[in-house]
Amino acid sequence: MKTVIAFAVMLVVWFAYFQAEDWLFMKIQGLDYFFLFH
Amino acid sequence: MKAISKRIRAWSLVSLGAVVTMLVMSLAVPFFTAPVMADEATKAATEAAPKVEMAKDIYFKTEGPVSGNPAPELKATDYPSYNLPYPLSENRILIWSIAQQHLYFGSFVLAVPIFCMIIELVGLLTKDPVMSKKYDDLAHLLVKISLTAYSVTAILGGLLLFSFITLYPDFFKYISSLFRPVMHIYALLFLAESGTLYLYYYGWDRMTHGFAKWVHACMGVLLNVFGSVLMMLANSWASFMMSPAGVDEKGRYLGNIWAILHNALWNPLNVHRIIGNMVFGGGIVAAYAAYKFLAAKTLEEKAYYDWMGYIAMFMAVGSLIPLPFAGYWLMREVYGFRQQMGITLMGGLLAWLFIIQAVLIGALFFSTNYYLFNGMERMRGAEKYQKYIKYILFLTTAAFLVWLTPHTLVMRPAELKAIGGQQHPVIGNFGVMSAKNGAVNTMIMTTIISFLLYQRSNKIVVVKWEAWGNAALMAMFTVALVNNWWLAIYGYFIPANVRVGLSVPQVIGTLTTLFIGSAINIAMMRGSKLTGPIEWGKISVRSQYALFSLAVSFTWLMALMGYIRSSVRLFWHVMEVFRDNSPWAFTHTIGFAANMMSVNVMAFWLFVLFVFWLGELTSKHAVAEARKEAARPAMAGGSE
Numbered sequence: 001m002k003t004v005i006a007f008a009v010m011l012v013v014w015f016a017y018f019q020a021e022d023w024l025f026m027k028i029q030g031l032d033y034f035f036l037f038h
Numbered sequence: 039m040k041a042i043s044k045r046i047r048a049w050s051l052v053s054l055g056a057v058v059t060m061l062v063m064s065l066a067v068p069f070f071t072a073p074v075m076a077d078e079a080t081k082a083a084t085e086a087a088p089k090v091e092m093a094k095d096i097y098f099k100t101e102g103p104v105s106g107n108p109a110p111e112l113k114a115t116d117y118p119s120y121n122l123p124y125p126l127s128e129n130r131i132l133i134w135s136i137a138q139q140h141l142y143f144g145s146f147v148l149a150v151p152i153f154c155m156i157i158e159l160v161g162l163l164t165k166d167p168v169m170s171k172k173y174d175d176l177a178h179l180l181v182k183i184s185l186t187a188y189s190v191t192a193i194l195g196g197l198l199l200f201s202f203i204t205l206y207p208d209f210f211k212y213i214s215s216l217f218r219p220v221m222h223i224y225a226l227l228f229l230a231e232s233g234t235l236y237l238y239y240y241g242w243d244r245m246t247h248g249f250a251k252w253v254h255a256c257m258g259v260l261l262n263v264f265g266s267v268l269m270m271l272a273n274s275w276a277s278f279m280m281s282p283a284g285v286d287e288k289g290r291y292l293g294n295i296w297a298i299l300h301n302a303l304w305n306p307l308n309v310h311r312i313i314g315n316m317v318f319g320g321g322i323v324a325a326y327a328a329y330k331f332l333a334a335k336t337l338e339e340k341a342y343y344d345w346m347g348y349i350a351m352f353m354a355v356g357s358l359i360p361l362p363f364a365g366y367w368l369m370r371e372v373y374g375f376r377q378q379m380g381i382t383l384m385g386g387l388l389a390w391l392f393i394i395q396a397v398l399i400g401a402l403f404f405s406t407n408y409y410l411f412n413g414m415e416r417m418r419g420a421e422k423y424q425k426y427i428k429y430i431l432f433l434t435t436a437a438f439l440v441w442l443t444p445h446t447l448v449m450r451p452a453e454l455k456a457i458g459g460q461q462h463p464v465i466g467n468f469g470v471m472s473a474k475n476g477a478v479n480t481m482i483m484t485t486i487i488s489f490l491l492y493q494r495s496n497k498i499v500v501v502k503w504e505a506w507g508n509a510a511l512m513a514m515f516t517v518a519l520v521n522n523w524w525l526a527i528y529g530y531f532i533p534a535n536v537r538v539g540l541s542v543p544q545v546i547g548t549l550t551t552l553f554i555g556s557a558i559n560i561a562m563m564r565g566s567k568l569t570g571p572i573e574w575g576k577i578s579v580r581s582q583y584a585l586f587s588l589a590v591s592f593t594w595l596m597a598l599m600g601y602i603r604s605s606v607r608l609f610w611h612v613m614e615v616f617r618d619n620s621p622w623a624f625t626h627t628i629g630f631a632a633n634m635m636s637v638n639v640m641a642f643w644l645f646v647l648f649v650f651w652l653g654e655l656t657s658k659h660a661v662a663e664a665r666k667e668a669a670r671p672a673m674a675g676g677s678e
Contacts (some may be wrong), residue, residue, distance in 0.1 A: 006506045010513035018521040021550065022543040031539040035532050 097283035102292030109289025149319020320354025341575035412581035417496035419569030445469025476526025
């Protein structure tokens with residue numbers, strides 16, 4: 001059970017991390033990561 | 039004893055001083071030549087003060103005084119050729135072969151000192167004296183192998199120079215008039231590199247401890263500084279031919295040597311070639327180790343060469359992981375410089391060759407993963423990870439299939455009909471760069487997973503946070519892969535400029551898994567229990583053939599991409615400035631070009647086998663001497 005909870009928590013953490021990373025490295029290039037969602 | 043160490047210390051300082059002098063000497067040359075070149079420009083300007091002609095730089099768009107002759111307009115008769123049977127009647131075939139062999143050996147002798155520098159440093163920092171000596175001996179052996187290759191490189195360089203002068207005299211006169219000071223600096227640096235290499239090799243047994251050893255390691259660094267600068271200077275000639283700068287539209291020099299050197303594709307080519315050299319050098323050394331492993335008679339020899347092959351493969355794959363990113367940057371800059379050039383490469387005349395490239399890159403990743411899976415056999419306790427191999431293989435294969443799917447091909451009508459149009463209705467969608475980026479990043483990530491599993495194969499994790507550590511690793515790779523595929527799919531729905539920008543977060547995401555994944559893995563293995571030592575030499579023979587496959591695939595890849603890079607200029611010696619009017623200024627058929635590449639690869643490997651064999655002769659002699667010495671009866675009352 002502990003493993004499942006740890007995995008679920010980590011999925012959320014990494015999801016947030018990679019989305020932030022995507023946004024940041026598009027921002028650095030002067031591009032809009034959310035281009036399609038406006 | 040003290041006197042000896044003092045002497046060694048003094049000797050080390052003299053060596054280092056000599057090397058630093060050589061470095062300063064070659065770096066000082068531009069300061070002497072720059073005023074000369076500037077004097078010529080001002081002389082031209084003052085002599086004809088009222089009518090100094092200014093012209094516009096073809097690339098940087100700046101104004102400059104015209105300081106050279108325009109590029110010559112040649113006729114077919116201006117290319118003196120030998121009356122040899124086809125295809126040797128074409129001068130470019132001779133240049134192609136010689137340049138390719140020179141580049142192979144040059145690449146090898148630039149890569150080996152990089153390994154030596156790293157391995158010697160690892161040996162210096164290793165606390166275990168046995169392992170430290172083992173690393174040091176390996177670095178020494180590598181320099182010995184490269185010493186013969188160094189001479190061969192110089193001989194091939196001379197042959198290439200004479201071939202240019204005799205077969206393309208007008209072209210060479212024009213190029214050397216532009217790069218005059220660069221060519222002299224190149225020659226001086228070559229002298230400095232040779233001097234450093236000989237000091238480095240012959241000083242190895244003299245400078246073994248303490249301060250002297252660190253001086254020796256510093257010489258290894260300087261050797262690489264010389265080697266890298268040498269390569270960058272030579273790269274500027276090739277990149278100038280693709281993306282000229284510093285001249286006007288007639289090809290006249292505008293007095294600024296830096297503009298010529300620093301053309302659009304120079305730095306992307308520098309980065310791509312340095313990393314590529316390291317993969318190539320690692321592949322050759324791994325092939326050497328595999329050859330010695332297969333020929334080894336004792337388990338001890340097998341163990342040593344298995345370990346050597348692993349170290350070389352580790353270096354090669356460590357460089358292979360960032361190589362596609364550097365290649366992507368180079369192609370991005372090619373498109374940036376001239377869009378038509380990029381389209382010729384990837385969507386036109388040379389597109390089939392890019393598909394072959396994709397297959398060969400796939401072969402590199404498959405060979406690497408196969409070697410790592412086989413390498414688990416060296417360790418007891420690896421069984422628990424072997425069940426994951428099939429999933430890694432499935433992901434790698436799926437990514438590989440997307441990676442090699444063509445987009446636009448030159449097809450016959452029957453083929454067009456069979457596929458259902460210019461693009462296949464379903465898998466045709468995988469032909470675009472957005473999908474390729476997703477695929478190659480997937481292949482790189484699966485290779486990283488293989489590596490992390492290999493590292494853990496003979497260890498039992500004991501840290502308290504094991505469940506969280508494993509969850510962090512599994513979740514990271516899951517999210518990173520899904521994020522990578524999401525970015526690849528997202529690219530289909532947005533404009534090109536935003537889509538190209540998505541390649542950056544894709545790369546960063548993959549590098550995140552590499553660095554953070556390795557860091558978590560290493561932290562988890564702290565204080566871990568060993569299920570047993572790594573049993574070097576206990577590995578399947580098949581794995582050694584994977585090392586050969588890695589090395590030969592990469593040699594082929596270099597021949598292929600070298601041809602693509604050169605032939606994209608089509609009928610230009612220097613793109614859009616200096617036209618190639620030779621009778622053979624057409625593009626070869628893909629079949630002919632591929633056969634030429636294979637002949638070059640075969641010739642190179644025969645050459646390499648000769649170099650290995652030479653190394654074998656000296657080591658056999660040394661072993662025989664050592665055995666004779668050991669068998670000699672000790673003298674009664676002698677000092678032994």
